[in-house]
Amino acid sequence: MFLWKLSDADMLVKIGLRAALMGVVLAAWSALAVPRAACAGEVSVAVATNFRSVLEGLRPDFERQTGHRLILSAGSTGKLYAQIGLGAPFDVFLSADQDHARKLVDRGLAIPGSRFTYAVGLLTLWTPQSVGWLDENSLSDPALIRLALANPDLAPYGRAATDLIHALGLGQSLSGKLVLGENVGQAFAFVQSRNAQLGFVALSQVLSLPAEKRGARWDPPVGLYRPIRQDAVLLQAGRDNPAASAFMAFLESEPIQGRLPALGYAP
């Protein structure tokens, strides 16, 4: 790559002309593309990974009922929070906890009074293999080499998992076996791809799989970890967006809330 040098002035001119032409084409294309998108009602939602598949499932209902288009960006709560703080253009934030949503209101980045708890998450210990059943003793099994969880500094499901590990008194024995996903989705992928034998994931993720692929799981008692109360807030960017308010109302509505227990959230 060091052998290739632009020595020829002609070449530079040619490249310049070509780039200019390309610029014109791109500008024309984007001028045509943008107004069309802006006509339809759109709501851009930053969603914590655990709720992503649920929201994908609710998308057809929302789009049919309201006529608005739903755009999802999934990530860890910590990452999305940082991005919103730096001006990411999201209308709604679906946190996996209450703290981050509350902090956005405190910082003036979310609309005061818009915050509500849209779901209470449940943690589960999971393997895609059909091994009969799992229980808390599975965590002390010598055959366990890698246990996946979400990074507790970034993701509430990771924090809940470390709560549980400490409540069970397994902090010491498991410390060398933990692998951290950047969010609960990556933790899930580590287990599903068999790179980790077990993982602490969201119950909603497991239930989003077809029944024959759900493997085995242990749902730990909810008292052993801090409840994963997940809050939604309307962000400043969505203040005057009718699609954003429609989405908030849709999510809070009785029929949608009534569907959540079957999808892996506490009633």
Next chain:
Amino acid sequence: MMVPEVSALLLTLRLALVTTGVLLILGTPLAWWLATTRSRLRPVFETLVALPLVLPPTVIGFYLLIALNPTTPLGGFWLTLTGETLTFSFTGLVIGSVLYSLPFMVQPLQAAFETSARIPMQLAASLGAAPLDAFFTVAVPASIRGFVTGVVLSFAHTLGEFGVVLMVGGNIPERTRVVSIAIYEQVETLNYQQAHGLSGLLLALSFCVLLFVYVFNRRFPVHVG
């Protein structure tokens, strides 16, 4: 217990050094073969070597997750041999980095062999030198710039690796938590102070490494003939 930032930095340097060493051993014969072969398959192999330049690291990371997990022959063999999984281990990161930095070693070497070593090697052979002897006494000194460029670029490129490690590393302190991952985590948790420290250090280090290549290539022109 070491300061996490220091251990991440040391781990990164160790990963870059080991990767460069492995690449030097694997890349040299590969580059020589590519520079000298008349095989019709040569463009295919050149393409394979260049693939990591264009593939997103997520593709490499994804295939590694599939290929190295304990249910595969390689992953299973490693598990019985060492008791640990290949993914989430330092060895796994070395495998990923070797793939990821392969073109940065092979391409400069191949170019150097083609421009400055092939003809002197033919001369040495016609004078009766044994091939391996001729390679080390004629081809290597004549291609020294290719070696320096390949070594330094592989090292620097591995320092900057992020996507592959994010996908197969598992963020384990002192084993897979390299500097780029540590920076990512600091930024995500809004610890800009620590992120600044590590980022500045990596920037300075990368600048020095690349400056060395450019100065070296200017100072020591190799005369071909």
